[in-house]
Amino acid sequence: MKSINENETQIELQPNNQLLQKEVLKRLEPNDGEKYLGVRNALSGSNNDEFKARKSQVEEMAGRVSMSHITRQQAYMIHSIQYKPAITYPLQHTTFTTKQCKAIQVPMTNALLPKMGFNRHMPRAVVFGPMQYGGIAMIDIETEQIASHLESLVKDLRTDTLQSEERIIVLAAYQRYMGCGNHFLENDPKHWPYKPKQCKTTYIWNMIWKHGISIRSTQLWKSVSKYSNDEAIMDGIVRTALDRRGTPQHLSDDCITNANTVRIYLRVHFLSDMVTDGKIDTELFNVERRAIASEVYPYQDKPSTKAINDWKKAVRASFIHGDMGIGRILVDQVIGDESDPQNLQQYIATQPSHIKQIMGIQSEEWTDDSTLAVVAALREGRTITIFGDGSVKDGRGSHAYRIIPHDNLYDDRGTLTAGAVTNGDRRWITSLRTEQMSQLGALYTILAIAVTNEVTDSKSTFLFRYDNQESLRRVKIVHSFYTDASPFATDYDVWAEITRVCERFPNVIIEESWVKGHQDDDSEEVTIEAQHNIDMDALAEVHRESDETMPQAPLFCSERAQILMDGIAVTQGFHHQLRVHLLGDNLRQYIKGKTGWSDNEFNTVNWQALERYLKAVSPGKRTNIIKMQHGWHHTCERDAMFKESGNFKSGHTSTFCPFGCGESDYRWHFLRCTKSPISKEAASETRKLHNVFKRYKVHREMQSVILQRVKATLQSQRIVPMQLDDHTDPLLQEALDEQDILGWDQFLLGRQSKRWEELQHKEYSRLAAQLPANSSLPAHFKSTVLSKMMIQEATYIVLNRWQVHNEVAHTAITAKEYIIDRDKAKVQVRALLSAPRPDHRALTRLIPETVETLLSQPLERIQEWIATWKASKAYIAPSLITTYMQTT
Incomplete structure (x- = not known):
């Protein structure tokens, strides 16, 4: 870009009022940032001015925090309501480097950590790590910047706005410039040296490849060849460059860049664009003329002689065999059979596998005769009632639906019933997803019947009767979906697909009716609507407990855009899941290094329960728990370590235990020290934990095992493997074995096996089955609630022992x-x-x-x-x- 001095002129703008004088526009250098809506952007894409401004802002804020006398609670509030909003505001428009992000956040991080009660040298894996693994979850600017850009991209691709249209045009222009066959986001950016610099699109491209993220979208444009064995010119050149890397015949980055410049000038994309009668067109090869293209290419001046020579070298190395031949015969694309299906099963067979799976295996048994009632209802404009339900347990979901094509709900003639396992990931599956998937399965079925029987203008009413009010709200507003729906709504993909199918019935009226769920008791007569709901719930349970494979979430064409992390589509909590994905691995490695756990052992910990607990406690207590878990709490050994490494003044003259047991006061020694003033009070210490077990009706053998192990740990007894009786639930033995491997000191620190929660879930199911027909378990009898309470009482014991340790260590008393x-x-x-x-x-x-x-x-x-x-x-x-x- 030219500077002001290189292109001297004056630009004037006439206001709408022609009587007013023209205004002279302010001119800036390409790298000078102009503040607009709070963000300083430069035409060249440089963020230097914004970086300087944000760095200065954070340093000033950090200075005020360092000089203030504030509590831990106030420090957490400053982080949440002042620092975080201020620094995240511009990140959707910046492309700060890793070095710049660290330079901005270091002053505030160092100022806040002591105020929160942490050592300023706390490992950054813990400081920025997600709370799910016991991290402090302080804001990391680089992570927030990546998340902001990805959220903006997904929002633009999923909505219909002028900004969305602009984004799609920019991505298409970028794709045209890169000249690759598939979409450029699917290629590794380090192999494409001519990608634009200081560009938000390039930043997104680099970041998703760096962090194992991918984007799928039906909105992304790419050029398509009419030949099946064709190849994009730049794909071939980059492939050749990789093959020849490290050899004398290698293609340099400058050569590849120049070749792309000539390609754009010639207006060619695929090899076929420059082939005539099986040979490379010599005029195009020698850049003597330009191709006649039906598509628009960016403007490009005639390349230099060096660029043309590089182009010839790259094309010759990549494609030419012999006398300008390309070594292949281009074959036309084969167009598949697009004849209309003759019956329902033929239509279903032509559908993608994910649609057939959602419809359920029962749909394979339906014939045209079994669907005549639905056909008649569609043609006559009658009401079609749809019942459905979903089930989620232990990370596995399922759904079921029933289509009734008449008003008599007692008559099962013409009724279609089916179910299936719900697609998705075990970590993110929700009951809402299963409920919506049953609606989608019913709509797929009705659409298949309508298409097969050529029903194109039905004026029927689709009446959805469900016990989930959110699923009913969503299906009610499908006609205003792209206006009212948040692009980051939980299970947006299913909602969007329901909208697409409903749009295939433009004259159909969508109605909804809530049914009180789970009325299967004998207290009163069950209504026919409730009975259908009970039937669907039971069928969904059958599929959930079946051996059917739980597929991953597909990319629905209506979803428009989808983010995948390690190949798994994110269907809810995108921002949170992205933080865990980007920052969680560092903390995982740190914890494994401290504990010696393998990946399998790490994954046995109930991290979700720990996250629920840490979010529920006060900030002051959360600080103590996090320090305790990671071994950064006060000990004589740690005091001595800091004394040796700096000017830290410690009152301790040795690293030995202050209780006088003669052992080193290492991280968690105070838990087991036999000289501790409360070492003999294990029975009293565990009383509250025992009371929780009794209050929550915990599995009796589970109570006994946990209390015995905890007391043994607190009394410094050796933990030996325990083989339970054969009649004992095998899940209890698995839970015990897993916790023995993890360590019972880790149990007290809140890192407890998932098996405890699974065992108690099984126990609650057993207790529920023993209740009278008109009774149910109390609302707090949930395994997730118990697992959080177990962590609460376990950490209470640890914090008490730590305080006793500190009271002795910080005073002169023995x-x-x-x-x-x-x-x-x-x-x-x-x-x-x-x-x-x-x-x-x-x-x-x-x-x-x-x-x-x-x-x-x-x-x-x-x-x-x-x-x-x-x-x-x-x-x-x-x-x-x-x-x-x-x-x-």
Whole structure:
């Protein structure tokens, strides 16, 4: 691009009011950024001005944070509501490099970490890692920038706006410039040296290949040859360059770039564009004339002599055999048989495999005679009622549907019923997806019948009767889908496909009716609508428990664009899943390095339960848990390490345990130390965990095994393999074996086997089957809730022991003196609770659930409780006439 001095002129713009004087437009250098809507963009694509501005902004913010006296809660709030929104705002329009992203975020990261309660040297894998694996989940600018660009791309491809049209045109122009046969996003960008620099499209291309992400879209244009064995010219040249790499005959990057320049000038794309009678056209080869193209090519000046020579060299090396021959005979594309199907089964056979799978295997048994009632309903404009349901358990989904072509719901004549396993990924399958898939299966079936019987203008009403209100809301607004639907809605792909099929029936009326689900009890007579719903739920369960393969989510043509991570389509929570994909691997490797786990062992941990728990706790407690899990909590060994590596001042003169056991005070030694003041109180410490087990009706043998193992760990006993009785559920043995491998100290730290949750889910199913017909389990009897509560109580034990460790380590008292003071405090607690007291809520709310629970806590917390009790009693005594009561 030319600078202002190279192209001196003055540009004037006449306002709409012709009476006003023309305004002289401000001219900028190509690399100068102009602030527009808060972002400084340069015409050349440079982000240097925006980088400088954002770096300065973050440094100023970090300076204020460093000088402030704020709590952990406030530090987390600053990160969430000030820093994150401010820095993510421009990222959809920037292409900062990795180095620039780090330069921007380092000051704020170093300022926030100490305020949150972390060491500023905390491994960055933990700092930016997802909470799913126990990371702090601080914002990583590079990850957010990638996510912003991908979200913008998907949004543009999935919606109908002027911006969408502009994006599609830009991608088509880019594809034309690259000159490859398939879409350029499917090619490795490092093999294409002439791709544009400082371009958002190039940035997306580089990033998706760097991080194992791919994009599928029906909106992306590419040129298509009329020959089956044709080849794009640049595909052949790049292929030859790769084959000759490292040899004297190699094709340099400049040679490839010049060859593409000449190709654009000649207006050719495929080899066939420059072949006449099986040979390369010499005039095109020698750049003596330009081809007559029916498609538009970008403007290109006549290439230089060097560029033409490079073009000849590249074409000769890639295509020419002998006397300008191409070594192949171009064969016309074979057009498949497009004759209309004669019957329903012929039509179904021509459909893609994913459509047949969604319709279900029962559809293979339908004949034209069995669908006559549906045909009649479509032609006569009658109401067609559709019942359906879905089922999801243990990451596996299924759906079922029933089509009733008349108003008599008691009459099963002409009714079509089918079901199948729902496609998708085990990590992201939702009940909404299964419900919508049953709607889609029914619509596919009706469409197949209509096409086979040439019903083109039906005025029927499709009445959907479902127990899922969101699925009904979605099917109700299909006619305004591209206006009302969010392009990032959960299971957008199914919703879009439902819309496409409904558009095939332009005069059909879509209606919906909610059915109360799961009315299969004897408390009252079941309505016929409820009975159909029960039937569909039961059929969906049959398919879920069957041996049918659960296929991956396909690319529906109506979806328009799809993001895949490691080859698996993302159907919900795109931004969150992208963060886990981009940042999770670093944290996975860090955890495996610390624990010695293999990939299989790592994957046995119930990371989803840990994420649910960390999101539920207060920021202050979350900090302690994360530090504990990754071994970055305070220990004498860690203090000594920092003392040796810097100017860190520590009060500890050795790395030995402060309890005086003689062992090194390594990361999790305090959990098992036999000299700990509460080492003999394992029974009291696990009481709350036991109470949770009883409250949530946990599998009895599971209770026994976990409590025995936890007590053994806390008492530093050796964990030996345990072989359970033959009558014991095999799942319990698997859970025990997995946790033995992971480690029971890791169980206490919140890294617990998935098998515990699966076993309790099985137990709740058994309990539900034993209930009377008109009863159900309490709402909190869910295995996911229990797994979170198990982590909560386990980490409570760990944090208590850690605080006892800190109280001894941070003071001059010995462990023996600490035990004496703690015993005195325990005696005082028992005395206060047994003494007469006013019957007042200020005191009753201080009474612990059990005395043992209070007495198992660190000395500092016991002393705080004593002080609070005395102060409350003293405060209310003079002002109230109370009735004293004796407590035991």
